[in-house]
Structure formats: structure tokens, C-alpha cells
Amino acid sequence: MIDLLQHLVHGVSLGAIYALIALGYTMVYGVLQLINFAHGDVFMLGAMMGWYASSRWTQEAAHPTWFGAIAVTLVSMAICGTTGFLIERFGYRPLRGSPKLNSLITAIGFSFLLEYGGQFVFGPNPRAFGALPVSPSDQFRVLGVSISYIDLICVGVSVGLMIVLNRIIFHSRIGTAMRAVSWNPPVAALMGVNIDKVISFTFVLGSVLAAVAGILFASAYRKVEPLMGLMPGLKAFVSAVLGGIGNVQGAMLGGLILGLAEQLVSSYVSSQWKDAIAFAILILILLVKPSGLLGKGTAEKV
Amino acid sequence: MAGLFGGSALQRTGRAVRSWLPFFAAVPILILIQEEIALNPALGLEYAFQNINHIGIAIILAVSLNLVNGLTGQFSIGHAGFMAVGGYVSAVLLMRGPQDDPYRIFFVLAVLAGAGAAAVAGYLVGKPSLRLRGDYLAIVTLGFGEIIRVIIENTPFFGGAIGLSPIPHRADFAWIWAVAIGTIIVAKRLRDSTHGRAFLSVREDEVAAEAMGIDTTGYKVRAFVISAFFGGVAGAMSGAFEGNLAPQSFTFVRSFEVVAMVVLGGMGSITGSTIAAAVLTLLPEYLRALANLRMVIYSIALIALMLLRPRGLLGTRELWDWWREWRRARVKPAERPRREATEALIDVKGATIRFGGLTAVCEFDLEVRPRELVALIGPNGAGKTTVFNLLTGVYAPSEGTIKVMGRDTRGLAPHDIAHLGCARTFQNIRLFRELTALDNVRVACHHLTRESIAAAVRHGSLSEQEEKWIVERSEELLEVMGLSARRDELAKNLPYGEQRRLEIARALATGPQVLLLDEPAAGTNTREKADLMELIRSIRDRFGVAIVLIEHDMKLVMGVSERILVLDHGVTIAQGLPRQIQSNPKVIEAYLGEKYAKEHAAQIAAAGSQS
Numbered sequence: 001m002i003d004l005l006q007h008l009v010h011g012v013s014l015g016a017i018y019a020l021i022a023l024g025y026t027m028v029y030g031v032l033q034l035i036n037f038a039h040g041d042v043f044m045l046g047a048m049m050g051w052y053a054s055s056r057w058t059q060e061a062a063h064p065t066w067f068g069a070i071a072v073t074l075v076s077m078a079i080c081g082t083t084g085f086l087i088e089r090f091g092y093r094p095l096r097g098s099p100k101l102n103s104l105i106t107a108i109g110f111s112f113l114l115e116y117g118g119q120f121v122f123g124p125n126p127r128a129f130g131a132l133p134v135s136p137s138d139q140f141r142v143l144g145v146s147i148s149y150i151d152l153i154c155v156g157v158s159v160g161l162m163i164v165l166n167r168i169i170f171h172s173r174i175g176t177a178m179r180a181v182s183w184n185p186p187v188a189a190l191m192g193v194n195i196d197k198v199i200s201f202t203f204v205l206g207s208v209l210a211a212v213a214g215i216l217f218a219s220a221y222r223k224v225e226p227l228m229g230l231m232p233g234l235k236a237f238v239s240a241v242l243g244g245i246g247n248v249q250g251a252m253l254g255g256l257i258l259g260l261a262e263q264l265v266s267s268y269v270s271s272q273w274k275d276a277i278a279f280a281i282l283i284l285i286l287l288v289k290p291s292g293l294l295g296k297g298t299a300e301k302v
Numbered sequence: 303m304a305g306l307f308g309g310s311a312l313q314r315t316g317r318a319v320r321s322w323l324p325f326f327a328a329v330p331i332l333i334l335i336q337e338e339i340a341l342n343p344a345l346g347l348e349y350a351f352q353n354i355n356h357i358g359i360a361i362i363l364a365v366s367l368n369l370v371n372g373l374t375g376q377f378s379i380g381h382a383g384f385m386a387v388g389g390y391v392s393a394v395l396l397m398r399g400p401q402d403d404p405y406r407i408f409f410v411l412a413v414l415a416g417a418g419a420a421a422v423a424g425y426l427v428g429k430p431s432l433r434l435r436g437d438y439l440a441i442v443t444l445g446f447g448e449i450i451r452v453i454i455e456n457t458p459f460f461g462g463a464i465g466l467s468p469i470p471h472r473a474d475f476a477w478i479w480a481v482a483i484g485t486i487i488v489a490k491r492l493r494d495s496t497h498g499r500a501f502l503s504v505r506e507d508e509v510a511a512e513a514m515g516i517d518t519t520g521y522k523v524r525a526f527v528i529s530a531f532f533g534g535v536a537g538a539m540s541g542a543f544e545g546n547l548a549p550q551s552f553t554f555v556r557s558f559e560v561v562a563m564v565v566l567g568g569m570g571s572i573t574g575s576t577i578a579a580a581v582l583t584l585l586p587e588y589l590r591a592l593a594n595l596r597m598v599i600y601s602i603a604l605i606a607l608m609l610l611r612p613r614g615l616l617g618t619r620e621l622w623d624w625w626r627e628w629r630r631a632r633v634k635p636a637e638r639p640r641r642e643a644t645e646a647l648i649d650v651k652g653a654t655i656r657f658g659g660l661t662a663v664c665e666f667d668l669e670v671r672p673r674e675l676v677a678l679i680g681p682n683g684a685g686k687t688t689v690f691n692l693l694t695g696v697y698a699p700s701e702g703t704i705k706v707m708g709r710d711t712r713g714l715a716p717h718d719i720a721h722l723g724c725a726r727t728f729q730n731i732r733l734f735r736e737l738t739a740l741d742n743v744r745v746a747c748h749h750l751t752r753e754s755i756a757a758a759v760r761h762g763s764l765s766e767q768e769e770k771w772i773v774e775r776s777e778e779l780l781e782v783m784g785l786s787a788r789r790d791e792l793a794k795n796l797p798y799g800e801q802r803r804l805e806i807a808r809a810l811a812t813g814p815q816v817l818l819l820d821e822p823a824a825g826t827n828t829r830e831k832a833d834l835m836e837l838i839r840s841i842r843d844r845f846g847v848a849i850v851l852i853e854h855d856m857k858l859v860m861g862v863s864e865r866i867l868v869l870d871h872g873v874t875i876a877q878g879l880p881r882q883i884q885s886n887p888k889v890i891e892a893y894l895g896e897k898y899a900k901e902h903a904a905q906i907a908a909a910g911s912q913s
Binding site for chain 1: 598
């Protein structure tokens with residue numbers, strides 16, 4: 001029982017990170033119907049920039065402080081937000097009218113550019129990450145379950161950001177515009193919504209969340225490497241599909257389910273199969289309910 | 303008439319053998335090159351031939367992936383997974399098989415077993431994900447490739463992370479290149495056959511393809527399975543050539559290299575894929591100094607290509623297209639017997655469809671008899687196009703029954719209904735934009751053909767006969783529609799009115815007994831409208847089809863139709879002869895509002911009392 005609770009705690013913390021990444025996928029899909037393959041690598045970039053900010057540009061990682069950690073995160077958010085903006089502006093926008101396949105290939109191109117560009121600059125080997133003044137071994141016990149402070153931070157920060165995001169999407173002008181664009185871009189444009197601006201904003205927002213997720217992930221696993229975005233990125237995408245792609249609450253729910261499923265499989269079956277469960281879930285959801293748990297089915301208008 | 307069925311079995315086999323002659327001629331040449339040049343130690347070309355063989359394997363991979371990504375317009379990025387399945391299955395067999403295999407019979411069997419396993423894997427992956435539109439396939443194939451790698455790495459039977467070795471060296475230059483040439487021939491024949499056009503139509507517009515009788519999901523799955531099969535062949539060849547297999551060589555990067563070859567060469571171009579496979583295999587050899595930057599260069603090149611030349615270097619064209627244009631055979635058409643239905647072609651009873659709370663069409667009844675000309679009119683949003691969507695199976699009715707040619711359409715896909723003999727055009731033109739006018743029509747002939755994919759590959763006589771018949775038929779239809787001069791132009795380049803007529807030609811090519819025309823006159827001027835009226839009548843007379851017409855132009859409707867149904871808010875408010883409809887107060891009210899209708903009625907009454 002204690003065991004199970006222990007795994008659930010880890011699963012929730014992992015799921016919160018997946019949910020943060022999944023939000024970026026789902027928002028971009030909502031406004032553009034595009035799977036932004038590069039998103040997982042923006043997440044990696046977030047972690048990597050965190051490493052540069054804390055270990056290369058400053059000596060913050062040697063004596064981490066809370067203030068320093070927040071500053072590092074803000075720097076990483078700024079860089080990722082800019083990257084997201086540039087990718088959309090120069091990669092996807094020129095292709096907006098052309099077949100979706102082209103944007104998808106471009107997305108993969110950017111994904112590889114970030115991964116292998118990262119490998120070229122950063123080096124292929126993992127490096128230790130320690131921007132936060134706590135380590136995963138700092139824990140406290142509740143009812144026999146040990147909870148690490150990092151897990152607590154992951155969940156706390158993610159939930160906080162999701163609340164903020166919810167406010168933005170459902171209670172702000174730009175959020176209303178985002179929803180309008182996701183319903184019908186040409187009509188939104190006729191109603192005076194600046195589509196380009198909204199799409200840029202969506203990319204920046206998603207990338208900023210991915211940066212935070214990157215810092216949290218790197219803090220929990222204490223390392224950074226150029227290919228670290230691949231698997232979490234894919235799993236976050238599966239989370240988005242599971243919850244119903246294009247649906248913000250769905251991404252949160254999907255991330256949580258996926259994190260729990262992965263943690264339970266790796267504890268009770270074998271950790272080697274933890275990557276397989278995500279794709280098993282994906283195939284299952286595509287077979288049973290392709291629109292996802294919270295998504296609505298859509299029929300193409302003829 | 304024996305010719306239609308290809309004559310005797312002996313003749314058929316003879317033709318199949320003859321059509322593969324170039325291939326059989328190539329084999330001795332390959333063996334000669336192998337014996338005299340590759341294996342000649344004096345020349346010292348071992349390293350060069352290693353590269354040449356890598357090119358051969360890359361060609362098999364790129365040409366087969368092109369079937370899915372290029373021709374069919376789907377996006378698979380897990381080709382390395384299928385390669386791994388084929389490679390490992392055949393390697394296990396080869397390692398446990400006889401040590402001595404002088405005629406390489408066991409080798410061929412092992413390759414086929416590996417390829418078969420890859421094809422099965424392709425079916426299992428493709429079936430659930432290809433049902434869905436869009437980009438899910440990309441993710442699923444990516445995931446599949448990774449799962450396969452994880453499974454292999456964790457299975458001692460397959461050598462785990464270390465890999466399998468030694469695999470008997472059974473594949474050499476001659477074998478690899480014979481298979482590569484064979485793959486190219488198969489791909490070319492598929493592409494040139496009626497099945498190839500079915501693949502293309504899926505890429506261009508799935509909804510229109512379904513309406514023309516093409517089982518889009520079925521064709522996507524077929525393309526995917528064939529592609530996986532050849533992916534497996536490439537894996538098997540690679541294992542038997544290198545003598546070892548390791549999971550590290552089947553990562554996402556490998557899949558991506560193949561995608562890059564297809565994209566660079568031109569989506570849909572076989573020669574393009576072949577050339578790109580050669581270039582991208584050799585390039586890294588000459589860029590060894592830049593090995594670290596190789597993937598960076600790849601990705602930048604890919605992005606630049608998409609932005610500057612999105613169709614790839616060769617686009618959908620082939621090298622052989624340029625010299626092929628002047629030799630084009632013309633043969634007499636083979637007529638097909640028409641089935642004449644005597645009962646109602648379309649019989650709709652109480653069809654109702656709701657979208658959420660909105661009842662778009664309510665209790666709709668319609669009976670269309672042979673050679674009838676029925677018009678469906680009504681204000682915007684009355685549910686006219688929805689009726690067409692119900693008839694053609696795009697939507698299923700919430701209530702009521704729809705019978706086409708006496709058959710209940712419940713559970714039938716749009717392409718099944720097209721097969722029954724009910725063809726349509728679209729309000730917002732849905733041509734296969736990147737195909738020529740002729741090809742647009744030819745696609746629609748697809749479901750009338752009987753040759754199998756295998757027959758197309760063998761290039762038996764049946765296929766040739768049908769091909770000729772299709773071309774004749776399509777040219778005739780283009781002529782009827784006055785589009786003969788536009789035969790080889792891309793559909794997207796035709797003027798608007800001609801696009802509409804091409805849509806009608808395409809619908810007629812499916813051999814319908816009922817033709818559903820959705821606003822054929824939209825956006826045409828008065829003179830064109832008069833021509834169109836003539837055309838619609840002549841289509842009816844010439845092809846003996848019944849026509850159901852949605853149209854806003856009252857003059858056209860009144861002039862051409864024999865019976866009119868009026869829809870308003872999904873309800874049939876009137877039906878009858880044109881004259882009756884014109885004076886029906888309900889109809890006038892629906893179109894012009896209550897107030898005007900009353901005035902109008904008063905006018906009519908006044909006119910009546912005067913006379």
C-alpha cells in the first residue's frame with residue numbers, strides 16, 4: 001500500500017511535467033492543426049539553457065539559491081519563448097497555406113536542428129544539472145511515504161502555471177482571440193483578430209511552459225543532454241492526444257494519466273517497458289476514441 | 303473478345319515474362335560486373351562497391367517509402383522499424399538455416415519471410431492509424447520504430463543491445479542491385495496503373511476520392527503494407543550484406559534519412575527518390591570532416607527545401623516523363639454493358655439528420671427514377687447539400703432509410719455508394735488539383751477496373767487492355783464536356799467554369815446511373831448558364847443517367863428540370879412540376895418572406911379576376 005502511494009506520488013510529479021509540455025502541443029494544434037514536432041526539443045532547450053545560465057555563464061550551480069533558481073528559469077523561459085517565436089515566424093508562417101505535410105517536415109527539420117545543433121554546441125554527453133538548491137534526495141515523510149521536495153516543486157509549479165494558463169485562455173482578451181482562431185481562423189480574422197499575432201503568442205506561451213518543464217525535469221533527474229527532449233516530447237504528445245488534442249484541460253488530464261501509467265508500469269512490470277506503454281496507450285486511444293477523452297469528434301465539412 | 307480477358311493462361315504468362323524482360327536482361331549484366339569488377343582483387347574496388355551496395359539498399363528504402371509519403375500523401379517516419387523487422391527475422395532464419403546454400407534458395411525464402419513479417423507489422427500499425435486523417439500516422443510510426451528497437455534491445459533471442467552476428471554473407475552486389483531494380487520496376491508499374499492513380503487521388507483530396515468510388519482507407523493501408531514489405535526486404539539485404547545487425551542502426555535517425563531522401567527527390571517521383579538515395583548515401587562519405595555537422599546540415603537543407611521548393615527537386619515528375627510524351631498508343635474502346643434499372647434508382651424514406659440540437663434535414667422523402675431530371679431548391683442553409691451528403695454516405699441518417707439501386711446504404715462508405723452507381727460533384731469544387739484533367743477522369747474509372755495490384759505489377763495483358771479502355775473513355779468524356787484541349791493541364795490551372803465541367807466529367811466516369819450535381823452553375827455568367835442547361839440535358843440523353851440538381855438559379859432550374867423539390871430549414875415544403883412550384887405560396891414565402899408572399903398572392907388573385 002505504502003509502495004503504491006509512493007509510486008503514485010512519483011507518477012503525479014512526472015505527469016505534471018508531461019502535462020506542461022503537452023499544453024504546448026495542444027495549444028499549437030488548436031490554432032494551427034499542426035503537430036509541432038520541435039516542441040519536445042524546445043523543452044530540451046529549456047533545460048540546456050538552464051544549464052548554461054547556472055553553470056557556464058554564472059557559478060550559480062555551485063551555490064544554488066532560490067533567487068538564483070528563479071533567475072535561471074526566467075532566462076531560460078526568455079530564450080525558449082524567443083526560439084518558439086522564431087520557429088513559427090520563419091518556419092511555419094511561410095508555409096501556412098501549403099499542404100500540411102510540408103509544415104510537418106519543416107517541424108521535423110527544426111526538431112533535428114535543435115537536437116543535433118545542441119549536440120554540436122553542447123556535446124553529446126550528459127552534464128550534471130543543479131540549479132535548484134534542493135536535491136532529489138531531500139525528502140520528508142508523510143504517512144510512511146517519502147516525498148522529495150523536487151516532486152513537490154514540480155507539482156506545485158505545474159499546477160500554478162496551469163491555473164495561470166486557464167485564466168489566460170478563458171478570461172483574457174488574447175485567450176478569447178486564441179479560442180476564436182482555433183474555431184475558425186478566417187472568421188476570426190474578419191472579426192478583427194490579428195491571426196499572426198495570436199499564433200505567435202501561442203507559440204511563445206507553449207515554449208515558455210516547455211522551458212519551465214525542462215528546468216523541472218532536469219532538476220528531478222539532475223542531468224541535461226541534447227536528446228533528452230525526444231522521449232518526453234513524444235509522451236507529452238501522446239498525453240495531448242489522449243486528453244483530446246486541441247483541448248487544454250485534456251492535455252492536463254492526459255499528462256497525469258500518462259505519468260501515472262508510466263510510473264506504475266516501470267515499478268510493477270519492468271522499467272524497460274516504460275517507454276512502450278505510452279505508445280500502447282496511443283494506439284489504444286486511436287482505435288477506441290480517436291478524438292481523445294475530452295475531445296469532440298469532428299466531421300469534415302464537404 | 304478473348305483479348306479483354308487476356309487470352310489463354312499461356313499467353314498471359316508469356317506477356318508477363320516479356321514485360322519483365324529488361325529485368326531478366328539486367329541480371330546477367332549485374333553478375334558479370336560482380337565477377338569481373340567487384341570481385342577482382344587487382345582493381346581494389348572493395349570500398350567503392352561497399353558504397354555502391356549501400357546505395358542499392360538506400361534505393362530500396364527510399365523508393366518504397368515514396369509509395370506512402372510521396373504517392374499516397376501520408377507521412378510515415380518509422381521506416382527503420384520495418385527494416386529492423388525484416389532484417390532480424392531473416393537474419394535469425396539465415397543463422398539457423400543450412401550453412402550451404404548454393405542456389406540461394408533458402409536466402410530468398412528468408413528474405414521473403416522477413417519482408418512478410420514487416421508487411422504484417424505494417425498492417426498492424428497502419429490499420430488503426432490510417433483510418434484517421436492528418437498527422438497521427440507520423441507519431442504512430444515514430445513510436446513503432448522506437449518500440450521495435452526497445453524490444454530488440456531487450457530480447458536476448460535477437461542478440462540484445464550487442465546485435466546479431468555472424469549472419470551468413472549471402473547478399474552481394476548482384477543480389478542487392480537486382481532487388482533494387484526490381485523495386486523500382488514494381489513501384490513504377492504501381493504508379494502507372496489505375497491503382498497508382500488511386501494512391502494519388504488519396505493524396506490530393508480524400509473526400510473527392512471517396513466520392514469517385516475509391517476506398518481511401520483501404521488504399522492507404524495497401525500502400526503502407528507494400529512499403530513495409532520492401533522496407534523489410536531492405537533490412538534483410540542489409541543484414542545479409544554486412545554480416546551483422548545491431549539495434550543502433552535502426553534508430554529514428556535512420557528513418558529520418560530515408561524521409562530526407564524522399565523529400566529531397568520529390569514527393570511521388572520514383573526517379574527522384576532513386577537519385578536522392580544515391581546522393582545522400584555518398585554525401586556523408588565525402589563529408590567525413592563534417593561528420594558532427596551532418597545531421598545539422600540535413601535538417602537545415604530540409605527546412606530550406608520545404609520553404610523554397612516544397613515539392614522536392616523533381617516534384618512529382620519522372621525522368622522518363624520527358625521522353626514518354628510522344629509515344630502514346632490509341633486503341634478502340636471496349637464497351638461495357640449497362641445495367642438498366644427499372645425501379646427507383648434512389649429511394650429515400652423519412653431521412654432525418656441532426657447535428658447536436660439542429661435538425662438539418664427532417665423526414666426527407668425522395669424517389670428518383672431512371673432518366674429523371676429532378677431539382678432540389680431552397681434558400682441558403684435549407685439542407686440541400688446535406689441531402690447530397692446523406693445520399694452519398696458522407697453522413698449517416700439519424701433516422702429513416704436511404705436506398706440506392708435498391709440497396710440500403712446503412713453502413714456503406716462513400717466509395718461503396720459510388721460503386722452502386724451514384725456519383726456527385728461538389729459545391730466547392732474538389733478536383734485533384736495536382737493531377738491533369740485526364741488523370742482526374744481516369745481516377746474515377748478506377749472502380750470499374752478489375753486488375754489486381756499484383757496484375758499491375760506483373761503488367762499482364764489485362765492491365766494494358768484496361769488502361770487503353772480507361773484512356774479512351776476518359777478522352778471521350780473530356781470531349782463531351784468540351785475539355786479535350788485541356789487534357790494534359792493540371793486541374794488547378796483550369797478556369798473556374800472548366801473546373802466545374804471537369805468535375806461533371808469525373809463524376810460521369812464512375813459510370814453512374816444517378817448524377818448528383820451540387821450547384822453546377824455557381825459563379826458562371828448568363829451565357830454559360832444557358833450552355834450548361836443544354837449540357838445537362840444532353841448528358842441525360844447521351845449517358846441515360848438520372849440527374850439530381852441543386853441550383854439557385856431559378857431560370858436554369860425551371861428550364862431544365864422535370865420535377866422540383868423545395869427544402870426550407872430541412873423540411874420539404876413543396877414538390878411538383880416547375881409551373882406548380884413557381885406559383886406555390888409556401889415557396890415564395892420561404893424565398894421572399896411572408897409579407898412579399900401575401901402581396902404576391904394578392905397580385906395573382908387580382909390578375910386572375912381580371913382575366
